[in-house]
Amino acid sequence: MSAPPNPYPNAGWTIVSHRRHRGCRPSNPNPEMEALNVDPVPPSPWTPMDPCTSPELESKILCKIKSTIHQLKNSRFYARVLDRLRCAEIQSSICRALSPASGLPMVIYGIGRLASDDFPRIQLALALLLREELPITSIEVFDPVLSASECAVLKTLGLTVLVENEMGRRVVSAPTLFFLPHCDAALYDNLLSANWEPARLNSIVLLGNSFEAYAHYLSWAGEHYGSEKPRVMARHVMAVRQYVREVAMEERQEEWKTRHNGNRKKDEESVLESALWDTSWHFFELEDGANMDILQK
Incomplete structure (x- = not known):
């Protein structure tokens, strides 16, 4: 039996690497890796590691994004x-989450390097x-790998770059859409634990x-490695699943997985699919007074 994709393949915030056209997971994931060691630290001030920018570089990044x-x-x-x-299931779920608000702010975590990587630009x-x-x-975005040039371009596009690493x-105090493209499970768990009601x-x-x-x-990891550490680090994700309506973002994801188990030359469409593979809409449907101590079970 081959290994399923590893949700936590790299240390840090995001599984995005600094190579083009990445998206393939390691075939033998190790659940004991340091990527799981995300300490519950408070938000910290952040500035881009690369403060240098220029109009020429910003223009080049912006052109790539528009393309x-x-x-x-x-x-x-x-399509x-x-x-x-636009299907009834997703539209009704969005309306339910929105009620009684009329607008939906969006928060993006872990977008990756926009200047050098195709996948972050697609996301x-x-x-x-x-x-x-x-x-x-509104759209707020954060990734600690963003450069000053990328931040400037995001602002040009009407987005707000967060100045704190919220981890x-x-x-949330109002309905909010979160987009976490190919992020570590620990980041999802942080979001859920902060809103655990x-x-x-x-x-x-x-x-x-x-x-x-x-x-x-x-x-799979528990069976093959005998370790509970990955499950502990994603305990909120696993505990809340029974209250989540999950809908695949598009209908051909299962076909995509089957096609990409073998070698296949990547065309333009498959690169788009790869950048957003295994992406789903998740809607939470908890009753008032639901037992949130289910983590102890």
């Missing part, structure tokens, strides 16, 4: 994403296109890695 938006918007893949987004393009489809009132621990969780719409896929991996 990616055009590419994604006119793709068959995005399927829109079909699923950002999706967020910007969703702004045309949903009542998104995903944003406490029914009213707050029900206000969250989460677009990101499939919780079902996480559960599959954790089961």
Whole structure:
């Protein structure tokens, strides 16, 4: 039996590497890796590690992003994403999370390097296109790997770059859409633990890695490595699954997984799919007074 994709393949915030066209997971994941050691520290001030920028560099990054938006918007893949987004199940779930608010702020964690990597640009393009489809009132974004040039471009596009590293621990006070493209399970867990009560969780719409896929991996890791550490680090993710309505972002994800188990030359469409593979909508449906001590079971 081959290993399922590893939800925590790298140390730090995001599984994005500094190579182009990444997205392949290691075939033999090790659940004891240091990526799981995310300490519960308070938010800390942040500034880009690379403070140098120039109009020429910003223009180049912006052109790449606009080209990616055009590419994604006119793709068959995005047409399927829109079909699923506009279906009654997702629309009713979004309306339920929104009620009684009329707008939905968006928070993006772990977007990666926009200047050098295709996948982060595709993920950002999706967020910007969703702004045309949903009542998104604002977009905040953070990744500690962002450069000053990338921050400037994000601001040009109308996004706000956070100046604190929240480590995903944003406490919601109103309905909020979170987009965590291919982030470590520990980051998801931080978000859930910070909002561990029914009213707050029900206000969250989460677009990101499939919780079902996480559960599959954790089961595999426990069986093959005999370790509970991955499950402990994702304990909120696993505990809340019974209260989550999960809908795959587009209908062909299962077919995509099957196609990519073997060698296949990547065309434009498959690169788009790879950047957003295993991405699902997650809607929380907890009753008032639900027992939030389920972690102890």
